[in-house]
Amino acid sequence: MSQLETFYEVMRRQGITRRSFLKYCSLTAAALGLGPTFAPRIAHAMETKERTPVLWLHGLECTCCSESFIRSAHPLVKDVVLSMISLDYDDTLMASAGHQAEAILEETMQKYKGKYILAVEGNPPLNEDGMFCIVGGKPFLDQLKHAAKDAAAIIAWGSCASWGCVQAARPNPTQAVPIHKVIKDKPIIKVPGCPPIAEVMTGVITYMLTFGKVPELDRQGRPKMFYSQRIHDKCYRRPHFDAGQFVEQWDDEGARKGYCLYKVGCKGPTTYNACSTVRWNEGTSFPIQAGHGCIGCSEDGFWDKGSFYDRLTDINQFGIESNADEIGTTVAGGVGAAIAAHAAVSAIKRAQHKGE
Amino acid sequence: MSTSVKSKAVEREQLTDNHHSGEEKIITRRQTAVYVYEAPVRLWHWITVFSIITLCVTGYFIGQPLPTQPGEASDNFLMGYIRFAHFAAAYIVTIGFIGRLYWAVVGNSHSRELFFPKFFVKAWWKEVWHEVRWYLFMEKTPKKYIGHNPLAQLGMFFLFIVGMVFMIFTGFALYSEGAGQGSWQDTLFGWVIPLFGQSQDVHTWHRLGMWYLITFIMVHVYVAIREDIMSRQSLISTMISGWRMFKDDKPD
Numbered sequence: 001m002s003q004l005e006t007f008y009e010v011m012r013r014q015g016i017t018r019r020s021f022l023k024y025c026s027l028t029a030a031a032l033g034l035g036p037t038f039a040p041r042i043a044h045a046m047e048t049k050e051r052t053p054v055l056w057l058h059g060l061e062c063t064c065c066s067e068s069f070i071r072s073a074h075p076l077v078k079d080v081v082l083s084m085i086s087l088d089y090d091d092t093l094m095a096s097a098g099h100q101a102e103a104i105l106e107e108t109m110q111k112y113k114g115k116y117i118l119a120v121e122g123n124p125p126l127n128e129d130g131m132f133c134i135v136g137g138k139p140f141l142d143q144l145k146h147a148a149k150d151a152a153a154i155i156a157w158g159s160c161a162s163w164g165c166v167q168a169a170r171p172n173p174t175q176a177v178p179i180h181k182v183i184k185d186k187p188i189i190k191v192p193g194c195p196p197i198a199e200v201m202t203g204v205i206t207y208m209l210t211f212g213k214v215p216e217l218d219r220q221g222r223p224k225m226f227y228s229q230r231i232h233d234k235c236y237r238r239p240h241f242d243a244g245q246f247v248e249q250w251d252d253e254g255a256r257k258g259y260c261l262y263k264v265g266c267k268g269p270t271t272y273n274a275c276s277t278v279r280w281n282e283g284t285s286f287p288i289q290a291g292h293g294c295i296g297c298s299e300d301g302f303w304d305k306g307s308f309y310d311r312l313t314d315i316n317q318f319g320i321e322s323n324a325d326e327i328g329t330t331v332a333g334g335v336g337a338a339i340a341a342h343a344a345v346s347a348i349k350r351a352q353h354k355g356e
Numbered sequence: 357m358s359t360s361v362k363s364k365a366v367e368r369e370q371l372t373d374n375h376h377s378g379e380e381k382i383i384t385r386r387q388t389a390v391y392v393y394e395a396p397v398r399l400w401h402w403i404t405v406f407s408i409i410t411l412c413v414t415g416y417f418i419g420q421p422l423p424t425q426p427g428e429a430s431d432n433f434l435m436g437y438i439r440f441a442h443f444a445a446a447y448i449v450t451i452g453f454i455g456r457l458y459w460a461v462v463g464n465s466h467s468r469e470l471f472f473p474k475f476f477v478k479a480w481w482k483e484v485w486h487e488v489r490w491y492l493f494m495e496k497t498p499k500k501y502i503g504h505n506p507l508a509q510l511g512m513f514f515l516f517i518v519g520m521v522f523m524i525f526t527g528f529a530l531y532s533e534g535a536g537q538g539s540w541q542d543t544l545f546g547w548v549i550p551l552f553g554q555s556q557d558v559h560t561w562h563r564l565g566m567w568y569l570i571t572f573i574m575v576h577v578y579v580a581i582r583e584d585i586m587s588r589q590s591l592i593s594t595m596i597s598g599w600r601m602f603k604d605d606k607p608d
Contacts, residue, residue: 218537219546219547219549220550224537228536229536230533230555233534239429239430240429241435242429242432242435242436243425243429243430243432243434243435243436244421244422244425244432244433244435245424245425245429245432246421246424248423248424254424259424262421263421269555270554270555270556270559271555272555296554296556299554299556300550300553300554301553301554302554305554305556305557311419311420312419312420313557313559313560315560315564323560324419324560324563324564324566324567325416325419325420325563325567327564328563328564328567328570329567331567331571332567332570332571332574335571335574336574339574339575339578342491342578342582343578343582345493346493346582346586349493350585350586353496
């Protein structure tokens with residue numbers, strides 16, 4: 001790993017022709033939603049910039065983010081991992097293990113102090129001094145804080161690192177928290193999803209390496225290029241929603257005809273992600289295309305928003321499982337009964353005092 | 357309008373004078389009708405009525421849509437029309453509300469009643485209590501009021517004004533999701549969504565807000581009819597003509 005080697009040099013060393021390299025730059029520009037004029041800029045950046053190391057930490061997680069990442073089609077994860085970024089530490093993907101692996105982490109942190117990108121998959125549990133997640137003999141919380149100290153920027157992979165996800169769902173016994181609750185002095189790019197789409201993950205890294213800056217983020221810290229619209233906004237079943245054609249039951253005619261899954265609880269209208277445009281597994285499909293509603297996996301606290309199959313969320317705070325309409329009709333019914341009773345008493349009182 | 361208020365003030369003075377001189381006889385007086393609700397207030401009231409009815413009906417069917425429409429998707433636009441009606445009514449009610457705020461500044465003193473209950477005036481709370489007793493059948497006669505009675509002010513403020521502001525903010529936050537990031541709706545109201553958690557939470561709260569306003573409407577309509585019959589002044593016709601009539605000439 002030479003300090004002076006550029007992305008381009010690495011790619012050439014790997015036998016990639018200049019023609020392929022330029023094609024790749026155009027493809028990346030398109031994938032990032034940039035205009036054709038950006039392709040030469042990407043090429044220029046890759047010819048002149050030295051590789052940026054990425055440290056990839058794993059906290060409380062299920063490795064679904066890594067599994068998604070290695071299935072990236074555009075750009076091929078092979079290019080990302082081996083050519084573009086120098087993924088110096090990722091205990092799931094790297095060849096070395098144990099003390100050797102931990103030594104690489106330290107070495108990279110010192111060598112590229114303030115320059116490396118820290119990618120975090122999973123999140124730290126705070127309960128019992130962080131003892132619910134131990135990495136290299138120490139709580140993950142310590143490793144996270146240690147590695148974050150000299151990072152240029154931090155990528156929060158997946159819903160775990162971004163929001164908390166399943167381990168932070170009620171009642172959250174380990175007190176798992178998203179990483180922005182622990183690290184407050186670094187720019188954090190949230191790439192939520194359970195897992196995030198592979199092309200979204202590589203796209204975010206590519207952008208950061210090419211332009212040397214954090215992509216434009218929305219109010220909640222997600223890259224706008226992939227998270228600025230809801231699944232619903234770009235869903236191919238949207239015309240059925242506007243027409244008022246819904247799947248009412250899982251085995252009805254509407255389900256066979258591919259109508260909108262709104263009534264059976266699809267969370268597409270409240271979920272910000274790129275599933276309906278980028279899709280999954282090299283653009284093969286996505287949940288709604290497979291006939292199941294979106295479960296809103298890239299949204300904050302999606303495990304605690306009631307059933308995946310209800311349109312209106314159950315509100316547990318009222319002691320019983322009831323949604324807004326059930327509570328509303330109960331309250332309105334109670335008020336209506338009170339009004340009727342009050343009106344009756346008023347009428348009696350008035351009759352009594354008639355003529356006064 | 358100013359003359360009628362003045363005439364009332366004069367009458368009040370006479371009443372106190374008589375009281376001080378220790379006269380026991382009941383003083384009768386002629387109370388002329390008072391112009392309370394100016395035309396923009398009345399117009400706003402009825403526009404808001406029809407808009408909120410539209411919003412509640414369409415909003416209900418956005419959360420719990422009607423049965424599936426037959427035929428091709430291109431032949432139907434039911435959900436689209438329902439949502440259009442909801443958004444159009446929302447704009448009307450919001451612009452109306454802003455206009456009403458403006459009128460609270462430039463209108464007569466009654467136009468400010470809804471927005472500024474006199475929380476820090478002890479006598480005002482006493483009259484709230486009097487109204488509560490009247491509604492619990494513990495007072496034989498209610499007091500006369502030109503504008504809203506203190507209990508009504510309290511109800512209008514917490515049920516209606518607070519409810520409306522809540523619905524406008526959550527509603528436009530949800531609308532901004534469709535309008536897109538960077539739209540003025542997003543700039544002004546987009547921050548509401550992370551405040552509540554996520555989009556689904558805002559949907560739930562917005563729907564609870566609908567039921568809050570429905571409860572308000574039920575109480576509002578009942579009380580208006582009841583007061584029209586049982587109180588000492590006109591209620592319903594006042595919101596049509598603007599004039600408050602008093603049914604007796606007895607003192608307040």
